Every structure is written in structure tokens, then in C-alpha cells.
Amino acid sequence: MSRQNNLFKQTVNQLLHYIAQNMSVDDVLHGDSKITRQLEVSRSTVRKAIDHLIGLGVISKHGAQRIITRVPDDECYFDLQELGPPKEEQVERHFLAAIVSGDIKPGDRFSELELARQSNCNTVAVREFLIRFSRFGLIEKEPRSQWQMKTFDQQFVDQLFEVRHLFEMHSLSCFMTLEDEDPNWLTLETLLDDHKSLKSKINEDFQQFSALDQRFHGLLKAARPNQFIHQFYDIISFVFHYHYQWDKSDEKERNIIALDEHIDIISKMLLKDYRGATLSLEHHLNTAKRSLLKTAFYKTTS
Amino acid sequence: MSRQNNLFKQTVNQLLHYIAQNMSVDDVLHGDSKITRQLEVSRSTVRKAIDHLIGLGVISKHGAQRIITRVPDDECYFDLQELGPPKEEQVERHFLAAIVSGDIKPGDRFSELELARQSNCNTVAVREFLIRFSRFGLIEKEPRSQWQMKTFDQQFVDQLFEVRHLFEMHSLSCFMTLEDEDPNWLTLETLLDDHKSLKSKINEDFQQFSALDQRFHGLLKAARPNQFIHQFYDIISFVFHYHYQWDKSDEKERNIIALDEHIDIISKMLLKDYRGATLSLEHHLNTAKRSLLKTAFYKTTS
DNA sequence: ATTATGTTTTTTATTATTAAAAATCAACAA
DNA sequence: TTGTTGATTTTTAATAATAAAAAACATAAT
Numbered sequence: 001m002s003r004q005n006n007l008f009k010q011t012v013n014q015l016l017h018y019i020a021q022n023m024s025v026d027d028v029l030h031g032d033s034k035i036t037r038q039l040e041v042s043r044s045t046v047r048k049a050i051d052h053l054i055g056l057g058v059i060s061k062h063g064a065q066r067i068i069t070r071v072p073d074d075e076c077y078f079d080l081q082e083l084g085p086p087k088e089e090q091v092e093r094h095f096l097a098a099i100v101s102g103d104i105k106p107g108d109r110f111s112e113l114e115l116a117r118q119s120n121c122n123t124v125a126v127r128e129f130l131i132r133f134s135r136f137g138l139i140e141k142e143p144r145s146q147w148q149m150k151t152f153d154q155q156f157v158d159q160l161f162e163v164r165h166l167f168e169m170h171s172l173s174c175f176m177t178l179e180d181e182d183p184n185w186l187t188l189e190t191l192l193d194d195h196k197s198l199k200s201k202i203n204e205d206f207q208q209f210s211a212l213d214q215r216f217h218g219l220l221k222a223a224r225p226n227q228f229i230h231q232f233y234d235i236i237s238f239v240f241h242y243h244y245q246w247d248k249s250d251e252k253e254r255n256i257i258a259l260d261e262h263i264d265i266i267s268k269m270l271l272k273d274y275r276g277a278t279l280s281l282e283h284h285l286n287t288a289k290r291s292l293l294k295t296a297f298y299k300t301t302s
Numbered sequence: 303m304s305r306q307n308n309l310f311k312q313t314v315n316q317l318l319h320y321i322a323q324n325m326s327v328d329d330v331l332h333g334d335s336k337i338t339r340q341l342e343v344s345r346s347t348v349r350k351a352i353d354h355l356i357g358l359g360v361i362s363k364h365g366a367q368r369i370i371t372r373v374p375d376d377e378c379y380f381d382l383q384e385l386g387p388p389k390e391e392q393v394e395r396h397f398l399a400a401i402v403s404g405d406i407k408p409g410d411r412f413s414e415l416e417l418a419r420q421s422n423c424n425t426v427a428v429r430e431f432l433i434r435f436s437r438f439g440l441i442e443k444e445p446r447s448q449w450q451m452k453t454f455d456q457q458f459v460d461q462l463f464e465v466r467h468l469f470e471m472h473s474l475s476c477f478m479t480l481e482d483e484d485p486n487w488l489t490l491e492t493l494l495d496d497h498k499s500l501k502s503k504i505n506e507d508f509q510q511f512s513a514l515d516q517r518f519h520g521l522l523k524a525a526r527p528n529q530f531i532h533q534f535y536d537i538i539s540f541v542f543h544y545h546y547q548w549d550k551s552d553e554k555e556r557n558i559i560a561l562d563e564h565i566d567i568i569s570k571m572l573l574k575d576y577r578g579a580t581l582s583l584e585h586h587l588n589t590a591k592r593s594l595l596k597t598a599f600y601k602t603t604s
Numbered sequence: 605a606t607t608a609t610g611t612t613t614t615t616t617a618t619t620a621t622t623a624a625a626a627a628t629c630a631a632c633a634a
Numbered sequence: 635t636t637g638t639t640g641a642t643t644t645t646t647a648a649t650a651a652t653a654a655a656a657a658a659c660a661t662a663a664t
Binding site for chain 1: 644645646647653654655656657662663
Binding site for chain 1: 426429531
């Protein structure tokens with residue numbers, strides 16, 4: 001399979017687009033270092049793209065100047081569709097699909113080679129993805145042996161929520177000690193309004209809750225950003241995303257309950273009721289854990 | 303460079319060793335599946351090793367049975383010294399050395415290729431190591447650009463200790479609620495004794511403190527094992543190891559102080575003085591942070 | 605002096621290839 | 635059955651090779 005010089009083609013297209021939008025025949029093209037800065041690719045790539053357009057007759061050289069000779073037509077553009085997504089993403093997509101669909105179940109072993117074949121990539125790309133992914137603690141590998149999907153068991157969930165509990169409580173406590181004039185309080189008020197407005201139309205738009213959920217927990221963390229806590233949340237969101245992809249059955253009920261819990265917490269926060277907010281948050285986390293366990297075990301035992 | 307069939311050679315040596323120790327001429331060798339289990343390598347490897355020994359005349363085949371024909375001499379053994387350590391380890395060693403020696407300073411960019419050349423590995427091995435290492439949050443990389451050593455600044459230390467504080471306090475609280483008859487209490491008492499005995503000879507053996515430190519913080523965590531917390535401690539220990547490698551100047555003083563702090567904490571724990579232990583632990587963590595900052599900034603600004 | 609251009613070198617991303625090791629399979633014996 | 639050996643197939647680990655892209659360099663122009 002030939003190498004897909006993706007970036008080059010993208011650059012050509014972007015350049016064509018720019019010309020079509022902003023320039024007309026006989027205009028002088030900017031210097032390549034300027035274009036480089038605009039497109040955020042290296043000058044070599046820009047240069048190769050320009051050469052390509054010269055080859056197509058869109059641009060011609062007069063000494064050092066490059067002049068537009070004709071308006072580019074659709075023929076000039078590369079078809080990026082057929083390139084497909086970048087390899088890394090392809091592996092990821094395929095692997096996650098395999099997990100979600102149950103092709104790879106907790107406890108299963110799987111080979112890099114097979115994944116590579118299935119996702120139409122080479123083994124190195126697969127391996128690199130798996131190494132990256134392994135930081136989630138969901139897969140692991142012994143030196144001369146295959147990868148193994150770790151069992152997603154009660155213990156895993158317990159440990160996950162133990163840490164989550166610590167972090168969320170900590171975040172809450174940091175938030176509550178913010179100055180009154182801190183802009184985060186305003187953001188929180190807006191968030192409460194958005195929650196209430198979603199509540200009024202929850203029966204149709206329950207899927208929008210997910211965005212609110214992210215905003216809420218993101219805002220909590222924003223009171224004191226911490227890269228390690230942040231990293232951990234990547235795991236959390238993956239685990240949730242992964243499990244709920246299976247079981248959409250009671251998504252609506254889940255969301256309605258969580259929405260109310262959010263409103264409860266936020267209201268108490270705005271009233272500066274630290275103790276009340278803590279209790280409500282605790283309750284919210286417990287609900288989330290129960291719900292995850294239910295879904296997870298429904299899945300693994302079926 | 304030819305591939306180093308490390309495992310095969312190791313296996314041959316192990317097998318020879320076993321024969322030399324336990325068997326004599328005309329004995330019948332065990333079946334290969336049995337040997338496989340003992341040496342924890344695959345049967346193919348065992349098989350190849352046996353074939354090799356047959357080639358050397360140490361073993362000969364009579365039908366399916368394999369019989370020792372002579373006692374193996376030193377000639378038969380492979381020289382494992384010249385093989386060197388496995389690639390992965392080689393990269394790691396070289397990279398860490400580069401950091402510690404200041405070849406790669408915070409903020410620096412560095413290339414995979416150069417690392418590969420210096421550590422005498424190929425780029426893929428280097429890249430895989432770097433991906434693995436990146437979970438420590440100390441290096442990162444943009445897609446088509448080089449790796450970059452992140453700046454090790456006050457903020458990083460703050461965030462590190464923020465999380466560490468959360469975790470240690472949590473661990474302490476878990477520990478304090480252990481049943482009286484839990485074996486961890488006994489271990490803790492032993493640990494206190496070991497601390498005291500080190501204290502009496504601290505002037506000579508101050509370097510032994512590091513082991514005690516690991517044991518102490520390990521024991522705290524042992525009260526409630528959690529893979530996410532555990533993972534985080536890998537980062538902690540790396541950071542400490544990394545920085546103190548630079549600055550051995552006041553290692554002794556540091557260790558003496560920390561030793562006393564440990565004794566303080568453990569004593570209070572054994573007295574079931576939760577509040578006192580908490581305060582002491584807090585104090586201990588603050589000392590550790592101050593000391594790290596001092597070392598770190600002494601280094602980066604020099 | 606600064607900036608832009610043309611040229612060259614280095615690095616990254618990707619594929620291909622292969623020895624080593626593991627896993628599987630088939631025939632056979634206890 | 636169960637377990638063993640011998641032969642075969644897959645997979646992993648590692649190397650090498652190369653197109654694409656970035657970075658560095660040198661030269662000319664403002």
C-alpha cells in the first residue's frame with residue numbers, strides 16, 4: 001500500500017481554497033514563510049504545494065514572484081474523502097468498536113497483528129496506540145505474550161470511584177473557597193440556568209445532558225486546575241462512554257435523575273451551603289457508581 | 303546489526319546449568335513440556351535449546367528419549383555479558399541519564415532519532431519508550447514535531463503535591479480505621495523499630511533511609527490498595543529519584559529530618575491518635591515539598 | 605539587520621521484512 | 635481421556651528502508 005501523503009494534499013486544498021476566496025488572476029502570491037505561518041505546516045510542505053499548483057498551471061513563476069494565472073477549478077482539488085482518517089484514529093476506532101461490540105471481552109487476550117489486519121494498519125501503529133491506551137489501566141501485556149483486556153470488575157469500579165470521590169470533594173472544597181467576585185461563580189449561575197432550561201424540555205432533549213455533565217464537572221475542576229486530576233478524568237470519561245454505549249435503555253431516566261442532582265448541588269453551592277453541597281455531591285457520586293455497576297454487570301454477565 | 307536472540311541463549315544456559323547441577327551421564331532428560339513450565343519460556347525455545355545441545359554433543363536422541371552423553375563444560379555456555387541489556391532498558395537508561403546529566407533540560411526539544419543513535423537502538427524502540435514515559439507528564443509531543451521536555455516548574459510541583467496530599471491523607475484515614483487485629487498494625491510496629499534502629503546509626507547508614515521511606519509510604523497505601531493511586535506514585539518516585547540524583551549535597555540532613563518525621567507519624571498512628579498523625583503527616587509532606595522545590599530550583603537556575 | 609527564497613540535511617511517519625518466540629495442530633502413546 | 639512429541643502456523647520483537655515533512659543552512663534581496 002502506498003503512503004498517503006495526507007498533509008501535502010490537505011495543504012494543496014487549503015491553498016487552493018485561499019486563492020479562490022481571496023485572490024484573482026494576476027495577483028501576486030504571498031511569500032512562502034507567510035503562508036507557512038498561516039497554515040501551520042512546514043515551509044517544505046507549502047513549497048511542494050506551490051510547485052504542485054505551478055504544475056497544474058494555476059500559478060506561474062516570474063523570477064521570484066509567483067503569480068496567479070487562472071482561477072482554480074474543482075479539478076485541482078484532491079479528494080480527501082478517499083484518504084480516510086489518519087491511522088492512529090483508525091486503530092482507535094476499530095479497537096474501541098471491538099470492545100464495545102463484545103469482540104474483545106474482559107479477560108480476553110488479543111494480538112496486535114490481528115488488530116492491525118482488521119483496522120488496516122501496520123503493527124507498529126497498533127502497538128503505539130495500545131501503549132498509549134494502556135495508561136487507562138484497562139489492558140496490559142506481558143513481555144513476550146499477548147495483550148490482555150483486564151477484567152472490568154467490582155474492584156475496578158470501587159477503585160475508580162474511590163479516587164473520583166477524593167478528587168471531586170477536593171474540587172468542591174476548592175471551589176467553595178473562591179472569592180465572591182471570582183468569575184467562576186457567574187459561570188456556575190449560568191450553568192444552573194442551563195440546567196433548569198433543559199429540565200423543562202427534558203423529555204425530548206435528554207441527550208443534551210451529557211454536555212451539561214461535562215460542563216459541570218469541568219467547572220468544578222476549573223477552580224484549581226491540576227494536570228494529574230485532569231488526566232484521571234480521561235479514564236473516567238472513557239469508562240463511562242464505553243459502558244453506556246452498550247446500554248442506552250434507561251439513558252433518559254438516568255439523565256433526569258442526574259439533572260436533578262446537579263441542580264441540587266449547584267443550588268447549594270450558590271447558597272454557599274458547603275455542607276449541603278458536599279452531601280449532595282456525595283449522593284450524586286453514589287448514584288453514578290450504582291448506575292455504572294448496574295450497566296457493567298448487566299453487560300458482562302449477559 | 304544482527305538480532306540478539308537473547309532468550310534462546312539464556313535458555314540454553316539455564317538448561318546447561320540444570321543438567322550440570324542435577325543430572326549425570328546416561329540420565330534421561332525430562333520431556334520438553336515439563337522443562338517449558340520450569341523455565342517459563344515457550345516450548346519452541348526449549349526445543350531449539352535442546353537441539354542446540356544435541357548439536358554440541360551434550361545430549362543425544364534415542365527414539366523419543368533424550369539422554370545426557372557428557373557433562374557440559376564451560377565451552378557450551380553462551381557469554382551473556384556481551385549481549386548487553388534488552389533494548390527497552392537501554393533506551394530508558396540512556397534517556398534518564400540524559401535528563402539527569404542535564405543534556406536535556408526542562409523546555410528542551412529533542413529528537414527520537416538522536417536518542418536512537420545515542421542509545422544504539424532503532425527509532426521504533428525509542429518512540430515506544432517515550433510514549434510509555436509520557437504518562438508521567440514530563441514530556442510531550444505534537445504530531446509532526448519533536449518531543450519536548452516540559453518545564454519542571456513550581457506549578458508542576460504544586461499540582462504533584464496537591465494530589466499526593468489528597469492520597470496520603472486518604473490512605474492514612476483508611477489505615478486508622480483498620481481493625482485492631484489487622485496484620486498491618488504489626489508491620490507498622492516492626493517498621494517503627496527499624497526506624498529507631500536506623501536512627502541510632504544514621505550518621506553512617508543514612509542512605510538506607512530511602513528503603514524505609516518506600517516501606518512506610520507503601521504500607522500506608524497497603525491499607526486500601528488502589529491501582530490509580532499506585533500508578534500515581536510511580537510518578538512521585540520518579541520525580542524524586544530524578545531530582546535528588548542531582549543534588550546529593552544535603553541528602554544526609556534531609557534523611558535525618560525525614561526519619562524523625564516518620565517516627566513521629568508512626569508513633570502517633572500506633573497510639574491511635576488520628577488527629578496528631580494527620581498533622582504530623584501534613585508536616586512531613588510540607589517538608590518534602592519544600593526540600594524538592596529547593597533542589598529543583600537550585601538545579602534549573604544554575 | 606532583517607526577511608524571503610532556493611537548497612540541503614535531518615527527522616518523523618510509515619511500511620516492509622525477518623529472526624525469535626509463542627501458539628496451534630496432528631499424530632501417537634500411556 | 636490425558637499428555638507427549640514432532641511439525642506447522644501465528645505472533646512478537648526488532649531491523650531496515652523510504653516517502654513525507656520539518657529544520658537548518660546559505661544566499662540574495664529588501
